Amino acid sequence: MTLCIGSVMASSTDLDIVNVIKRFGAHAAVDDVSFSVAPGEFFSILGPSGCGKTTLMRMIAGFEHPTSGDIRIRGKSMIGVPANRRPVNMVFQSLALFPMMSVGENVAYGLTCRGVSRADAEERANRMLERVGLKGFGERRVTALSGGQRQRVAIARCLVLEPTLVLLDEPLGALDLKLREHMKIELKQLQGTFNTTFAYITHDQSEALVMSDRIAVMNQGRFEQVGSPRELYHNPATPFVASFVGETNRLQGEAAPVSNGAITVRLPSGAVVQGQGEAGGKNALAFVRPEAVALAQDPASLGNLPNRFEGRVSAVLFDGAASSLLIDTTGFEQPVRAVLPQAGPLAGIQVGAPVHVGWTADAMKVFAA
Amino acid sequence: MLTKRTSLKLATALAALMVVGSAEAAEKLRLLTWSGYAPADVVAQFTKETGIEVEVTTSNNEEMISKLRATQGAGFDLAQPSQDRIAGPQAEFGIYKPLDLSKLKSDQFIASMLEATKKNTTADGKVYGVPHIWGTDGLVVNTKAASKVADYNDLCDPSLAGKTSFRAKRPALIAFAFANGMDPFAAYGDAKAYAALMDKVGSKLAECKKNVKFFWEGSDQLLNAVRSGEIVAAMAWDTGGWKLNAENPDMKFIAPKSGALGWVDTFAIPAKGRNDDAAYKWINFNMRPEIAAKVAAAAGNFTASNGADKLMEGKLKDQFAESFPKAAIDNIRWYPAVPAGLEEIEGKVLDRLKAGS
Amino acid sequence: MIAKQASRLMLFLLLAPAILWLGLLIVLPHVEILVLSFSERVAPRVYAFGIGNYLEFFTEPLYWRTFARTAFMSILVTALTLVLAFPIALYIARVAQGRVKAMLLLLCLLPFWVSELVRTLGWMILLRETGVISYALRSIGLASQPVELLYNDGAVILGLVYGGLLFMIVPLANALESLEPAVVEAGYDLGGSRWTVLRRIVIPHAMPGIVAGCIIVFMLTVGNFATPVLLGGKNGLWFTEQIYAQFITRFNWPQGAAFGMLLLLLSSAIVWLGLRLTGQSLGTTLKQA
Structure with missing residues (x-):
């Protein structure tokens, strides 16, 4: 391993994707994508289904070949390197455990492929199983495991090979909600303990936000934005990112001249909102997060917020700490969604009750449509 | 899945079929014979x-x-x-019924042949068969490619390796026994002696096997192989040899030095035959000289019908004369009836022959 | 209560054809053969109970050698069929799509639209000394004399493999089709070579199909009659010929019946052994077939 340090030092990144394009016929599934992943990073690619993220991942794993561009792992180009020679291992969406092998054999498989002796491989597999909390499961059939246990076997099977990079293709998709929430945390912890670079693809923004160090938002074969979860959430670079990452209220209207350093957007009803951002053309999109919307029964308590409106509760969406209200607001085509603090004075508000909403210009992102 | 209704229909249809089947059987003769023995025009007549x-x-x-x-x-x-295959199986399995000779016009038969056949097919004092067609087993030779073949043993000559054939059946055993100076017919009565004799013949044939291209099963198979030149000499029926001779004069049927084997096919009535009258009618009809001549010509063999030979075409007569000089006729070995149990001995020898390599 | 009885009667009526079929055409004849195989000829038309027919098989080397030869050749044919069918099945199951797949299966099925006899005669036309292949070899100068390709073990094996191919491909393709593509990819992803993936993932997964195909092909081959007789000629003695000879040319039904029972027993034993060696159960195998 000491010998490897040199090469690790030589390249400060584990993965470099350079201008990768993948075409299927005339359709570009991946359209000129470039990014780098640093050692030890948990990097997610987030996008709706069909955005090209799976194709991108399969190219990194070696199951698809880019039409053009380069894929480098620790500085070495992977073009022409077959899947079984790449220092990359994948956790499949279906997990793809080998049903004909026991748990221990599943984990030892990669080692024996490398020529590690059977006994040695078994011992290392058992140690790995212990580290992922499956001590003594070696002899079991994989079909006799619970969903979470199968998940851990799939990851152990990769980690035991000490790969430069672990690719994860929506591995939590098949789990039920409770287990998925639990596995999110467990995955993040595992990644931390092993300090292995993870590239994770998902269409679930919550998975990406919770686990990732950095997220790339992908749409129609291209990256819309790459950044930390916080950046993406608070400073979306495009309307797509703004609407895809996290809950948000989306308003459409005409951009009016800047006043007080803020952009004014006139809604079709004539109502006017103020926000931050740029408005290149005439049409504009404005976004405000539900938690940025302040609620009050008394308009005075909203003080001098530049955006203040009056409405009526149309629905109470109770979800504990994540409860919110839908408010039919004068001048808005869609009800405004606002987080309802369960500790506040409005906690017991009922449908039909009048309510005032307001938000700062900073909280409202405006994009040219 | 059969529904109840369709299965009901099916059952009705089956029942109807059976009724029709039995109703139709009024006047019908079910004949079990050799190919060529019942030509269409004879049947129609x-x-x-x-x-x-x-x-x-x-x-x-x-x-x-x-x-x-x-x-x-x-x-x-x-x-x-x-x-020769009536008395034994009759004793063993009882598959025939005695013939009522009074229903047959015995003057239609060649008298000597009728008497010989009656004698051979007698079991428990009852006669079970009368003669119909007779012929011989001998050698079919492509005289251009295998001019020296004159006896059965010549089929084993190394110069003809891979180009000869015989049937892996009892005639081959009998033929090779005679060719090697043994008399199997004399040993018919003594099963032990016969077994010893057959063992000898068996080992002789085993040596010969490497010379054989295949053991022929059907006569068409053999004739095609002789025509194409794959086989140049074989033990076979005279009729096949003459058929080839008609196509190509180089192909000849030769009566072997150790004697051609003479066989007679008969008429016999199965034990549970339902239409004996029709059977007797068919026999009497067939033994009429003009009918017998037609059948003999179709089969390419000779008939036991008295007077039919005068009606036969010249070609077959000439071929017979060429294949059988006077001495060869006298040398024909006629099969005596096979006693029960001999087929067992022969069968085992033939099994070994086929299994060995 | 009445309704229950009625439905039970209904069930019985529905099952009746199947039970009759099994009973009349399969079980009953076998029982008769079994009884027959224990009778020995004492004198004309007199038979007694005895195991002489079975003893004959074991004491006469001719018979058990023929059986051993048949069994060995059948195993060889089965193995060759498997080796040939596997890539074809793999292609049909994992590469071919839609119409191509249907076409390929149809292509495998096509030879079975004519009878076995006609198929075998087809091979004879190709292989005989004055046949197509011999002629082709001579005309392209690879042989100076007519070549006899018929009447040897090779021809028999060829004919039998050809006849068994479909019955191997179908269960194999079935088994391979159910293999999840991601599992194969995972095999490569974790560093497996083609050979490793084949050996450790594809073959173990296809095992029920392999065993099912092998049983079918083995049984068909052991019980075949026309192909060894016609293509093997004087050298192709098959055990079924011994049974035929006993029944038809030797009129020795009890011996033929004993051989028939032995064939059933010994080939079942070989299948059982095969199942044990591969660790498969008959149940899962039958499901696959």
Whole structure:
């Protein structure tokens, strides 16, 4: 391993994707994508289904070949390197455990492929199983495991090979909600303990936000934005990112001249909102997060917020700490969604009750449509 | 899945079929014979004269016996086994019924042949067969490619390796026994001596096997192989040899030095035959000289019908004369009746022959 | 209560054809053969109970050698069929799509639209000394004399493999089709070579199909009659010929019946052994077939 340090030092990144394009016929599934992943990073690619993220991942794993561009792992180009020679291992969406092998054999498989002796491989597999909390499961059939246990076997099977990079293709998709929430945390912890670079693809923004160090938002074969979860959430670079990452209220209207350093957007009803951002053309999109919307029964308590409106509760969406209200607001085509603090004075508000909403210009992102 | 209704329909249809089947069987002769023994025009003429339809099934000696044995003599109204294969199977399986000789016009038969056949097919003092067609087993030779072949043993000559053939059946055993100076017919009565003799013949044939291209099964198979030149000499029936001779004068049927084997195919009535009258009618019809001549010409063999030879075409007579000089005729070995149990001994020798390599 | 009885009667009526079929055409004849195989000829038309027919098989080397030869050749044919069918099945199951797949299966099925006899005669036309292949070899100068390709073990094996191919491909393709593509990819992803993936993932997964195909092909081959007789000629003696000879040319039904029972027993034993060796159960195998 000491010998490897040199090469690790030589390249400060584990993965470099350079201008990768993948075409299927005339359709570009991946359209000129470039990014780098640093050692030890948990990097997610987030996008709706069909955005090209799976194709991108399969190219990194070696199951698809880019039409053009380069894929480098620790500085070495992977073009022409077959899947079984790449220092990359994948956790499949279906997990793809080998049903004909026991748990221990599943984990030892990669080692024996490398020529590690059977006994040695078994011992290392058992140690790995212990580290992922499956001590003594070696002899079991994989079909006799619970969903979470199968998940851990799939990851152990990769980690035991000490790969430069672990690719994860929506591995939590098949789990039920409770287990998925639990596995999110467990995955993040595992990644931390092993300090292995993870590239994770998902269409679930919550998975990406919770686990990732950095997220790339992908749409129609291209990256819309790459950044930390916080950046993406608070400073979306495009309307797509703004609407895809996290809950948000989306308003459409005409951009009016800047006043007080803020952009004014006139809604079709004539109502006017103020926000931050740029408005290149005439049409504009404005976004405000539900938690940025302040609620009050008394308009005075909203003080001098530049955006203040009056409405009526149309629905109470109770979800504990994540409860919110839908408010039919004068001048808005869609009800405004606002987080309802369960500790506040409005906690017991009922449908039909009048309510005032307001938000700062900073909280409202405006994009040219 | 059969629904109740369709299965009901099916059952009705089946029942109807059975009724029709039995109703139709009024006047029909079910004939178990050799190919060529019941030409279509002869059958048509018989039906015209008598109103009896003839249903022909072609077979060979072993299958005839097996078929009749399986049904204990039912399913056919008339069969045509060789005269030597009647007494034994009759004693063993009881598949035939005695003939009522008064219903036959015995003056239609060549008298000596009729007497010999009656004697050979007698079991428990009753006669079971009368002669119909006779012929010989000998050698079919392509005289251009294998001019030296004159006896059965010559089929084993190394110069003809891979180009000869015979049937892996009892005639081959008998023939090679004679060719090697043994008399199998004399040993018929003594099973032990016969077994010893057959063992000797068996080892002789085993040596010869490497010379053989294949053991022929059907005559068409053999004739095609001789025509194409794949086989140049074989032990076979005279009729096949003359057929080839008609196509190509180089192909000849030769009566072997140690003697051609003479066989006679008979008429015998199965034990559970349903239409004996029709059977006797068919026999009498067939032994009429003009009919017998037609059948003999179709089969390419000779008939036991008295006077038919005068009506035969010249070609076959000439071929017979060429193949059988006077001495060769006298040298024909006629099969005596096979005692029960001998087939067992022969069968084992033949099994070994086929299994060995 | 009445309704229950009625439905039970209904069930019985529905099952009746199947039970009759099994009973009349399969079980009953076998019982008869079994009884027959224990009778020995004492004198004409007199038979007695005895195991002489079975003893004959074991004491006469001719018979058990023929059986051993048949069994060995059948195993060889089965193995060759498997080796040939596997890539074809793999292609049909994992590469071919839609119409191509249907076409390929149809292509495999096509030879079975004619009878076995006709198929075998087809091979004879190709292989005989004056046949197509011999002629082709001579005309392209690879042989100076007519070549006899018929009447040897090779021809028999060829004919039998050809006849068994479909019955191997179908269960194999079935088994391979159910293999999840991601599992194969995972095999490569974790560093497996083609051979490793084949050996450790594809073959173990296809095992029920392999065993099912092998049983079918083995049984068909052991019980075949026309192909060894016609293509093997004087050298192709098959055990079924011994049974035929006993029944038809030797009129020795009890011996033939004993051989028939022995064939059933010994080939079942070989299948059982095969199942044990591969660790498969008959149940899962039958499901696959």
